[in-house]
Every structure is written in structure tokens, then in C-alpha cells.
Amino acid sequence: MDYLPVFLDLKNKYVLVIGAGEVAFNKIKLLLRANALVNIVSRNLCSEIRRLLVEKKVSWIAQEFQISYLKNIFLVIAATSNTELNLKIFNKCNKLKILVNVVDDQSKCSFIFPSIIDRSPLIVAMSSSGQAPVLLRLLRKKIESIFPMRLGNVAKIAGRWRLTVKKHFSNFLERKHFWEKLFNSIFVQHIINGKEKKAISILQKMIKKPSRLIGEIILVGAGPGNSDLLTLRAFQVMQEADVVLYDSLVSQDILNLVRRDAKCIYVGKRARLKSITQEKIIKLLIFFAKQGKKVVRLKGGDSFIFGRGGEELEAAQNANIDFQVVPGITAGIGLSAYSGIPLTHRDYAQGVIFITGYKCMGNTPNNWSILSDPSYTLVVYMGSLNALEISEKLILHGRSKSTPIAIISNGTTINQEVIIGRLDEIEKIFKFSSSPSLLIIGQVVVLHKKLAWFKKLTNLSNIETTS
Missing domain, CATH: 3.40.50.720 (NAD(P)-binding Rossmann-like Domain)
Structure with a gap:
């Protein structure tokens, strides 16, 4: 040293x-x-x-x-x-x-x-002993990202209650156990969210009933696949989790960012395949939260866009369990951006509509006259499901057969594939695509030739000549 x-x-x-x-x-x-x-x-x-x-x-x-x-x-x-x-x-x-x-x-x-991370009164100082200052700055950015700005307030409030806790727990080990439980509870998150009164209420309850563990459920959107697109808040929460319930669309790169000693449970559901029920997932969430654990529900994209996140939080509310939501970049936004396809453009589309292929042809009716309006871009999640029926309905209600479409598979990752074609070719295109995929329908698709930046796109005609 x-x-x-x-x-x-x-x-x-x-x-x-x-x-x-x-x-x-x-x-x-x-x-x-x-x-x-x-x-x-x-x-x-x-x-x-x-x-x-x-x-x-x-x-x-x-x-x-x-x-x-x-x-x-x-x-x-x-x-x-x-x-x-x-x-x-x-x-x-x-x-x-x-x-x-x-x-x-x-x-x-x-x-x-040193290089300083200031969350006063919490201060982290780092040094390369003068050998590599640029490397030090890069490391500081990475480390600083895991410390919320209000983290210092946690220490300040703990400091104000330190004497009270000392009087209540005369034994050093009891005090240590108390503070460990408190800092691993929702107490910290309430302070970070600016809810100091709620945090102090948690502290007071734990002083009166120190053996009681207070758990919570955190709904986290993991983004469209690329771990670089995970939000800072999502990363912080994943580092604090006791239990993580994750879906099939969550990439391994993202799972590698979860706290190493957290319990990770796969609860993925894939259409037309036998898998865990939504009711079972909800029971698991509530079971672990009632044990006093910080439970992260990790979902691909954003939990509130065809992710059934609302149902899970309703169940948490009914069970009187604290919860919070960390939004993620939904697939429709992430995949379109990585494909160079803006979903709105003043010359091509005045709006965008998100739908899911899973329920398009089921009991839930769609307003096909609106979906067929060429001034709107249509983004279809799970687009391979009922793709032909969707195409036929759109054409029947006025969408042109030549409307450009894009099918994006494994979007935002190194395996991203984008196939461009026409609406009346949709069945043929999906034969060449892999899952999971997203379907974009609308004139904005023509912009891919100018704006594609992540990976070179594939045109249907190229597939036909090479297959």
C-alpha cells in the first residue's frame, strides 16, 4: 500500500x-x-x-x-x-x-x-496511488452508479436515532442485528424516495418488535435485452434483492448483475407452451415477501406494457405488502430504436399504437378501423402469434397490402435480426424469423435504409435469393 x-x-x-x-x-x-x-x-x-x-x-x-x-x-x-x-x-x-x-x-x-463519491455523511474515496487517474475516473463512475443520491440521508436519520436504539438494545450484538435488519428493509428505500416519515415509522415498529421482518415486492423492467439498457435504478435494486423471480425474456447478461447470493427463480411463460401459471407466480411473490425478504420481480421490457405487472401489484396491495415499481425500456421503444425505425415521424406517422398478438384474435375485440389507419404506426408484441389473421384484418379494414413491415428478433442484442417486407407477405416473413420477435407495421419502416445503425438489416428479397 x-x-x-x-x-x-x-x-x-x-x-x-x-x-x-x-x-x-x-x-x-x-x-x-x-x-x-x-x-x-x-x-x-x-x-x-x-x-x-x-x-x-x-x-x-x-x-x-x-x-x-x-x-x-x-x-x-x-x-x-x-x-x-x-x-x-x-x-x-x-x-x-x-x-x-x-x-x-x-x-x-x-x-x-482521492476520487470521491460524496453522499454525506457517507463518503467513499478511491485512489490509484497516482498511477492511472483515467482508469480511476472510469471506476468511480461505475461505483457511484450504485449509490442513490439520498443514501446519505439514511446515515443521518440513523445517527439521530442511534442513542434511542442504544438505550433499547443494551447488548452490542442485539444492536448490530437491529441495524442490519433495518438497513435491509424498506426503511432505506422510503428515505431514498423522500418518504422519511414512513421510514421512521418502520424504524419505530422494528424497535418495538425487533423480530418482525418487513418484506417488499419490487417490480423491475429489465429492458429489451441488452444489459447496457438496464436503468440505473434497476441495477441498484437487483444488487439489493434477496429473491428474484425472472421471466424468459430476461437475458443472462442481465441476470449476471443480480446480487450473487440472491435466490433466483425462473418463472417464465411462453405462449402455447406449458409453463408456470400467473396465480403461482403471485403466490411465490407474496410468500417470500411475508418472510421479510426483498423480492424483485424481473420482467423483460417494461412491467406495465403487456407484462401483467398491474395484476401482481394488486395482489401485493391486497396482501398488505409494500411495493414499488422500476420502469424499463419497453421492447417497442428499444427494438425500434436499435433498428433505425422511428415510431413517429411528421412525414409518415402521427401516432403509434401498441397491441399484442396474443389476444388480437381472442375474445377481446379490437377496433380494426383505428388499427388500419395508415397515419398510425402499429407495434405488435408477440407478433408471430396470429400474424396472418392480423394481416388479413388490417387489409380488410383499409391498410394497403404494400404497407412496409419489419420483424425484429432478439432485438438490441448481438443476435438482432431485422427482416423488412410488405404486409401481405407477413406469413412468409415469419417463416424466416426467430423468437422472440416484435412486429412493426407502417410507413416509418421505410426509414430503416437511412437510419439503421446497430446492425445491417435484412430485406425479404435478400432472404429469398439466399435461401
Whole structure:
């Protein structure tokens, strides 16, 4: 270990900054966040530091550095381009046992600035020991993404209740067990969502009944397949899950992001195949939540777009179980974007309609006159189901036989396939497509030639000549 990571208390301590350019300003911002008293020595001040001076947040004590300015100084930062001056400052500070940092010159630093993730009072500091700052920035972005912005409020509230908890649980192990249960409960999520009163209510209940576990159900949209399209919030929730119930459309790449010790249960349903019932899925959700577990219901796309998420949350509400929803990018939006097919365009479509092929020809009636309006793009989920009947109904009610269509399989992934054809060729096209697939019907499909960017699209005529 090249450096000992420590956290310095700079509150009301004098810090001397030599130099007042952009680099110095970035350091001064950190110092002020730590409530340091900043003195500046520099001939010129950049506009940002001048603003701080006007606001009386810093003091400009001189234009030229002198040894006497080190008196009563706790820490020094040299941010000048004068190498001789920087060396002089470094040597003098070392002699006086004052911490010093010469910016961008590791050999003249008795301390270095870490990369900081600030969720005060929670602070995470990271360092590459000055060896790879760019790599450090990239790692910081990844790590910061798992810390919600209000996470610091969890620590603040816990701090306010610390003495109360200590009085109630005199034994250290009891207190430790209490805090572990609390931080693994919905208490944290209520604070992150800005519901502090609810969070404190949970805390009070757990103090009175410490053995009671409080579970919850979290409905998470996993997006259209590509793990890069998973939302930040979805990733955070998956890292906190005790149990994950996932569908067949959730890719392995996304499942790999689930907390390693979480229990993952496959509850996928595929049309026309024997699979678990919706009633059984709901019973599992409620069973695990009543055990006090954080249960994530992970669904492909978005849970509220043909995902039966509403039914599952109704059951949670009826069972008096807390729940929340994390939306995802629905397949219709994700796959169209990755295929270069905008669903609306002022020259081609004034609106878009989402339907499902599963129930198109069942007992649920469709308004075919609206669906056949050429000014609307039609997006059909599970489009391979009843594809021929859908085509015939649309043509019967006025859609042109030559209406462009696209069938997108394994969308947004490296296996994405897009086949372009006409509405009256739909049965033939589906013979060449794989599952799962999405069907897009409308004039916007012609834009694929200009806007395709992810993978080269396949035209039906090409399939016919090569098959």
C-alpha cells in the first residue's frame, strides 16, 4: 500500500492555496465542501475564484508567495506552473511537517487527492496511488452508479436515532442485528424516495418488535435485452434483492448483475407452451415477501406494457405488502430504436399504437378501423402469434397490402435480426424469423435504409435469393 487512506477534518482549519487558475478552483471547491478556511496566494484570479472572493468564501492574502504565509497553516496546495516555486514550497512544507500537494507532480506530494463519491455523511474515496487517474475516473463512475443520491440521508436519520436504539438494545450484538435488519428493509428505500416519515415509522415498529421482518415486492423492467439498457435504478435494486423471480425474456447478461447470493427463480411463460401459471407466480411473490425478504420481480421490457405487472401489484396491495415499481425500456421503444425505425415521424406517422398478438384474435375485440389507419404506426408484441389473421384484418379494414413491415428478433442484442417486407407477405416473413420477435407495421419502416445503425438489416428479397 503506497498511501494510507485517511479522512482529514479541515473544519475551521487554514489551508493555503498557491495559484488561482482552473486547477486550483477544482481543489478549492473540495476544500470548501469540507469547511476549510482557504487563503489564496496568486497574481491573478480566474473568474470562478473571483466569484468566491466576492461571496467572501475565500481570502486573497497576497500576489507572491512568502515563507511567513505558512504560519498556522494545516495543509498546502501548490497549483502553479512555476516548477522552481513548487519545489521551494514542497521542501519548506516538508521541513515544517505541513501536508503539501503539488498538483500533477506526485513526487512532490506528501498526500494526494482521492476520487470521491460524496453522499454525506457517507463518503467513499478511491485512489490509484497516482498511477492511472483515467482508469480511476472510469471506476468511480461505475461505483457511484450504485449509490442513490439520498443514501446519505439514511446515515443521518440513523445517527439521530442511534442513542434511542442504544438505550433499547443494551447488548452490542442485539444492536448490530437491529441495524442490519433495518438497513435491509424498506426503511432505506422510503428515505431514498423522500418518504422519511414512513421510514421512521418502520424504524419505530422494528424497535418495538425487533423480530418482525418487513418484506417488499419490487417490480423491475429489465429492458429489451441488452444489459447496457438496464436503468440505473434497476441495477441498484437487483444488487439489493434477496429473491428474484425472472421471466424468459430476461437475458443472462442481465441476470449476471443480480446480487450473487440472491435466490433466483425462473418463472417464465411462453405462449402455447406449458409453463408456470400467473396465480403461482403471485403466490411465490407474496410468500417470500411475508418472510421479510426483498423480492424483485424481473420482467423483460417494461412491467406495465403487456407484462401483467398491474395484476401482481394488486395482489401485493391486497396482501398488505409494500411495493414499488422500476420502469424499463419497453421492447417497442428499444427494438425500434436499435433498428433505425422511428415510431413517429411528421412525414409518415402521427401516432403509434401498441397491441399484442396474443389476444388480437381472442375474445377481446379490437377496433380494426383505428388499427388500419395508415397515419398510425402499429407495434405488435408477440407478433408471430396470429400474424396472418392480423394481416388479413388490417387489409380488410383499409391498410394497403404494400404497407412496409419489419420483424425484429432478439432485438438490441448481438443476435438482432431485422427482416423488412410488405404486409401481405407477413406469413412468409415469419417463416424466416426467430423468437422472440416484435412486429412493426407502417410507413416509418421505410426509414430503416437511412437510419439503421446497430446492425445491417435484412430485406425479404435478400432472404429469398439466399435461401
